[in-house]
Amino acid sequence: xxxxxxxxxxxxxxxxxxxxxxxxxxxxxxxxxxxxxxxxxxxxxxxxxxxxxxxxxxxxxxxxxxxxxxxxxxxxxxxxxxxxxxxxxxxxxxxxxxxxxxxxxxxxxxxxxxxxxxxxxxxxxxxxxxxxxxxxxxxxxxxxxxxxxxxxxxxxxxxxxxxxxxxxxxxxxxxxxxxxxxxxxxxxxxxxxxxxxxxxxxxxxxxxxxxxxxxxxxxxxxxxxxxxxxxxxxxxxxxxxxxxxxxxxxxxxxxxxxxxxxxxxxxxxxxxxxxxxxxxxxxxxxxxxxxxxxxxxxxxxxxxxxxxxxxxxxxxxx
Amino acid sequence: xxxxxxxxxxxxxxxxxxxxxxxxxxxxxxxxxxxxxxxxxxxxxxxxxxxxxxxxxxxxxxxxxxxxxxxxxxxxxxxxxxxxxxxxxxxxxxxxxxxxxxxxxxxxxxxxxxxxxxxxxxxxxxxxxxxxxxxxxxxxxxxxxxxxxxxxxxxxxxxxxxxxxxxxxxxxxxxxxxxxxxxxxxxxxxxxxxxxxxxxxxxxxxxxxxxxxxxxxxxxxxxxxxxxxxxxxxxxxxxxxxxxxxxxxxxxx
Numbered sequence: 001x002x003x004x005x006x007x008x009x010x011x012x013x014x015x016x017x018x019x020x021x022x023x024x025x026x027x028x029x030x031x032x033x034x035x036x037x038x039x040x041x042x043x044x045x046x047x048x049x050x051x052x053x054x055x056x057x058x059x060x061x062x063x064x065x066x067x068x069x070x071x072x073x074x075x076x077x078x079x080x081x082x083x084x085x086x087x088x089x090x091x092x093x094x095x096x097x098x099x100x101x102x103x104x105x106x107x108x109x110x111x112x113x114x115x116x117x118x119x120x121x122x123x124x125x126x127x128x129x130x131x132x133x134x135x136x137x138x139x140x141x142x143x144x145x146x147x148x149x150x151x152x153x154x155x156x157x158x159x160x161x162x163x164x165x166x167x168x169x170x171x172x173x174x175x176x177x178x179x180x181x182x183x184x185x186x187x188x189x190x191x192x193x194x195x196x197x198x199x200x201x202x203x204x205x206x207x208x209x210x211x212x213x214x215x216x217x218x219x220x221x222x223x224x225x226x227x228x229x230x231x232x233x234x235x236x237x238x239x240x241x242x243x244x245x246x247x248x249x250x251x252x253x254x255x256x257x258x259x260x261x262x263x264x265x266x267x268x269x270x271x272x273x274x275x276x277x278x279x280x281x282x283x284x285x286x287x288x289x290x291x292x293x294x295x296x297x298x299x300x301x302x303x304x305x306x307x308x309x310x311x312x313x314x315x316x317x318x
Numbered sequence: 319x320x321x322x323x324x325x326x327x328x329x330x331x332x333x334x335x336x337x338x339x340x341x342x343x344x345x346x347x348x349x350x351x352x353x354x355x356x357x358x359x360x361x362x363x364x365x366x367x368x369x370x371x372x373x374x375x376x377x378x379x380x381x382x383x384x385x386x387x388x389x390x391x392x393x394x395x396x397x398x399x400x401x402x403x404x405x406x407x408x409x410x411x412x413x414x415x416x417x418x419x420x421x422x423x424x425x426x427x428x429x430x431x432x433x434x435x436x437x438x439x440x441x442x443x444x445x446x447x448x449x450x451x452x453x454x455x456x457x458x459x460x461x462x463x464x465x466x467x468x469x470x471x472x473x474x475x476x477x478x479x480x481x482x483x484x485x486x487x488x489x490x491x492x493x494x495x496x497x498x499x500x501x502x503x504x505x506x507x508x509x510x511x512x513x514x515x516x517x518x519x520x521x522x523x524x525x526x527x528x529x530x531x532x533x534x535x536x537x538x539x540x541x542x543x544x545x546x547x548x549x550x551x552x553x554x555x556x557x558x559x560x561x562x563x564x565x566x567x568x569x570x571x
Binding site for chain 1: 324327328331334335338339402404405406407409410411412413414415416
C-alpha cells in the first residue's frame, strides 16, 4: 500500500525577476513501511518537495496523497498523521527539552497526564533524561538532534519526514540517528529521508529517488540502481600535470566504457575490472605517466549519481 | 473548545519561558519610567492654561506613558518571531494540526501579559510620585493599553513574517515609533499643537487612545472619547491580528 502518492508536483519561486523552477513535475510513490531516500545536491528540490508533502508549501500544480489524505484539500488530516523534523530542528532554545516535548505532545491533542507519560518515555528512549530540565541552548549537537527526533515522534506518526537528519553531527551521534531510523523501520513506521550523504542513503533506505534540477532522474532500490551500471569502476589518482595526457590516452580504448575527470582523479567504467586494470596500468606506465593511487570498486551510489546527473555528488559538496 | 485550548497551551508555555528572563520586563519599562522620573517633575512648574493645570500634571502625564509603553515594547515583539522562524520553530508548529490563529494569539497573549506587568509597575512608580486616580480608571486604562499592545504586537508579527529579518523589523519599528508617539499628544496635550500638527494627529490612531486614556485618568468617564478610543483601537487590533495570522499561514522559512 502506498503511504505517499504524488503526481505532477510543480513549484516555482520568484526572486526578483528571475523565476526558479524548484520542482518541474514530480511523481512519487512511497510504499508503507519503507525507509525512502531522497538524494540530491543542494538546491535540487529535495526540501521543496518535502515542504509540499508536509503541507508547509502549496504546490503550483499537481497533488499528493499522504497517509490517505490530499495535501491540497485536507492538509489538517495530513498533519495529524505525519511527523516532520526539519534541518534546523525546531526546538525552542530558551525552553527546556521537557518543555519543548510537553508543548509538542499537547499540540497533538494529548492531555497533561498523557503528555507527561509520553514525554518521560521519549526522554528515556533518547537518553535525554539527564538534560531534560536544562534549556536547549546548552545542549550538544547530538543531544539537540535527539530532542528534534523525539519531538517529531511525540504522536507516534505513521510517516516521519527527516530533512538532512545527520548534517553537522559527529560520527557517534550520526550512528545514533541511524539506529533510531532502523528502530522506527522495525516498528513499521514509514520514513522519508532527504540526504546528500550517499552512504547514509545506502545504509538506511529500501528505495532511493535521485532528484536533480527539480526532477526525479532515477528511482529504485540502492542495489538495482547500482546494478544498472554494469561493470566495475577504476579510480586513478595521477600527478596533476599527467591527468589530461592519461585521459587522452585512455579515451581511445574500446574496453573503457566511460571516463570522467575530476581534479587529479580519473574515473573509468570498465566491463571486467580484473582484466582491465593491468592493461590500464601498463599503458600509463609505458607513456611515462605517474600514478599515485589506484582503486577498483563495484559501482557506488555516487557513480549512479554521476551517471544520472553528470555530476559527482561528492564534488558538489566541496 | 479546540481553539481556546490551543491558545491556552501555547500561551502558558511561552509565558513560562519568557518570565524565566526578568530582563524581558525591565528593558521595555526603562524609557517610560525615565520619562516619568526626569520629565514629569518639570510639568509641575509650568504656568496653568485652559488645557493644563500643573496640579494635575502627573494625572495627565501617566496615561500618556501607559500608551507609550505599548508601542515601545510591542512594536519590537516580532524580533523574537524572526528568530523562531529561522530556528525552524514556526515550521515545526505549522506541521502540527494546531490552528494558525492559536499560535499567533497564544504568543501575542504572552507579550500582552508582559506588557500588563510593565503597565502595573509603571502605575506603581507614578503612584509614588503623587498619581491619585480612581481604581476603575486605572483598570480600564490598563485594558485599553493592552488593546493598543495587541495592535502593535500583531503589526510587528506581520512585519517579522513578511520581512524575515530582525534588523528590518527593528528599523520599521523605530521609523514608526517617534511620529506615532509625538503625534499622539502623549507628552503634552495636542491642544498646544499648531493646526497642521493637529490635522496630522487626526490620522494617528494613538492620538485617540491617548485622549481616551487621559479622560479615564482624570475621571471623565462619560466622555465619548473613551468609547471612540476603545472602538477604534479594538477594530484596528482585530484587523491586524488577522493580518498577522494570514502572514503566519503563508510564511516561508
